[in-house]
Amino acid sequence: AEQPLTAPSAQMERVVVSMQDPDQGVKMRSQRLLVTVIPHAVTGSDVVQWLTQKFCISEEEAVHLGAVLLQHGYIYPLRDPRSLVLRPDETPYRFQTPYFWTSTLWPAAELDYAIYLAKKNIRKQGTLADYEKECYDRLHTKISHAWDLVLMQAREQLRAAKQRRKGDRLVIACQEQTYWLVNRPPPGVPSVLEQGPGRGSCAASRVHMTKSADFYKQEIEYCRRALGRTRVKSSVCLEAYLSFCGQRGPHDPLVSGCLPSNPWISDDDAYWVMNAPTVAAPTKLRVERWGFSFRELLEDPVGRAHFMDFLGKEFSGENLSFWEACEELRYGAQARVPTLVDAVYQQFLAPGAARWVNIDSRTMERTLEGLRQPHRYVLDDAQLHIYMLMKKDSYPRFLKSDMYKGLLAEAGIPLETKKRVFPFSRRPRHSSPSPALLPTAVELTAAGGPGGGDGVA
């Protein structure tokens, strides 16, 4: 198994090392604990202050960052090392010795844990916490064959410790305790070393890349395409972000709010009712969005319906129908491909078809050729041609039309819901019928699908 958290560990170590810098680091002091004096201690508040200044962050974030360093065992509390909690006050802490860093001493060995628990048990009967007692018993069963070694090691370590000064003994005990709190956390405390399922890194690549001639041919083709690709100037691209965000800002509920109210704040689903996928009176913002891009218009079922009406008046409704049929083909079930292709051909492409679409001869030729071996993308060229035709021709005229202008004028701006006078009386949250219950909820393509949540019983 790979060592966990290599990148954050390196970063955390860097931070902790700079915290211990004699000039620029956290202020060190000697801490008196009962009769012993421990040097090189720091207070929680000093740690927080140092982090605030060093990273230019708020105190809240500094406390969080300090807590992270503590939870990973880089800092330990001198008093009560039973829990790794950072208190931003006079509570004393010390920096963990690199010997006990996760990156140095990993993985934590079961044998070492057994020795540690045995030491605790021998030193004073009953100092083991409940979960530690459980682990102790479990380890006893698991490594019963080596238990003599465990007890011998434990006694030897305790004897050696007695020969040290009280201060050193205390510090080493704290360091060790912190190490085990990180590597064997008590129940209820999440393990910071826990990782998701193992991932294959680049080095240990599970992907079998045979560098065959085909592979290199593909690489060359990719590079050739990449070289030939037209790139847009950065300045143009960057301006596009500004104009997009600026245009969409008022339509973004998280940035500009929404009227009558945000359902999550007011517990009132009126906003969703008013903006249901198919609604008789779309709001002003919604009708405005139809003018942002052709895609926006088509993705809105109400917008699309109005556009279809408009096309009908211009006798080019078959274009949109053709496009819809092509979408159905592209995103439909594989088994239906031959049937759909045939249906589209009969209805839109065959000479004398009922709803014949006007495609240029070259595209038509190519499409008819492709129809001999129908697949789901066989109508792509024709679909794109018709899409562009609608986008460049019909769409701009739609936006200039009286129909659209009328819709825009008719569309209303909802009034803001008045704030509740009694904040304690909560509005009941209405449930909505699940989309899975609606009878029409079968095989709908594109954005024309039904959406539930209109809150109507």
Added chain:
Amino acid sequence: MCDQTFLANVFGSCDKCFKQRALRPVFKKSQQLSYCSTCAEIVSATLKKIKGQLDTARARAAGLHQVAERVEALGQFVMKTRRTLKGHGNKVLCMDWCKDKRRIVSSSQDGKVIVWDSFTTNKEHAVTMPCTWVMACAYAPSGCAIACGGLDNKCSVYPLTFDKNENMAAKKKSVAMHTNYLSACSFTNSDMQILTASGDGTCALWDVESGQLLQSFHGHGADVLCLDLAPSETGNTFVSGGCDKKAMVWDMRSGQCVQAFETHESDINSVRYYPSGDAFASGSDDATCRLYDLRADREVAIYSKESIIFGASSVDFSLSGRLLFAGYNDYTINVWDVLKGSRVSILFGHENRVSTLRVSPDGTAFCSGSWDHTLRVREMVFSFRVCERRKEG
């Protein structure tokens, strides 16, 4: 004098000026040449000059944040958690919104997949997968089915039924088969097709009804961890990110990689398209989020801070693309101003890693799922609304 070290000089004909001089080794295109000291000096001086020019050119080329200096700052705001969904008995790994803007599907480590109406916090459906670590789940566009998978190397589709007599697990359809864990899945524009990403280094497009593989996408050098479909007019591409630090854009029809970006320094955990479809953001274990522009074919912004040490596991944009929400492995969520590059907010709401984060389909809220077994739905209100400012100014 005896203990002084002498520099051993080689005399000969300089490879550049051909004069007889003391020679020094110089490397040109991994070929070793011997230059006299004068020629060697000239080469290093030229190199320094070119490097200097490149640095000034790079500094001059305006980044997104410089261009956005004239945009108004977002200002003060209030953010609150509005719903806390409790019910998973273990780490929440993935979630997805339903198109109805209120329902959510979430999956967890213990194999449970739950469908909630997050507005009322009611659980509507629950199914237990036969495997642990269900790392991917997705809601079908119609709202009638969900897809999920993980350590079982498969992606399965469950039709949602309210029939009390029917066991949801009975109607399960096994669609995708990979040779390693499933890391991400997404329906395309319909319930009939699913796109998957896997730890076997490939992505694949499947026909739901038959389970047939329609297209496979090879090119990543290691596990693929995430994918997102492009909101484009022609609906033909998607982006994927993997442990090979690459983000790759694919043509769904041909299976070819059309663009690749490799500037991250570690695994890419999450990719999400910018609402216009012209760019995408990525979140990585290198503790940064980056914005890649598809038309300019390069990275245009980095969102990082020295105090952010842990990787970003999940990213998503607000509706206008102005805000980027990112969940991190140090239990926090950072909200970034996409244009200015500054951090708008840091949230401490979770008690363990944030594993998944999505903005709702109508942009009214965002939901985060975490290893602390909960999902939380939050909203934001800016005190000085941007649209109001524009009216006045």
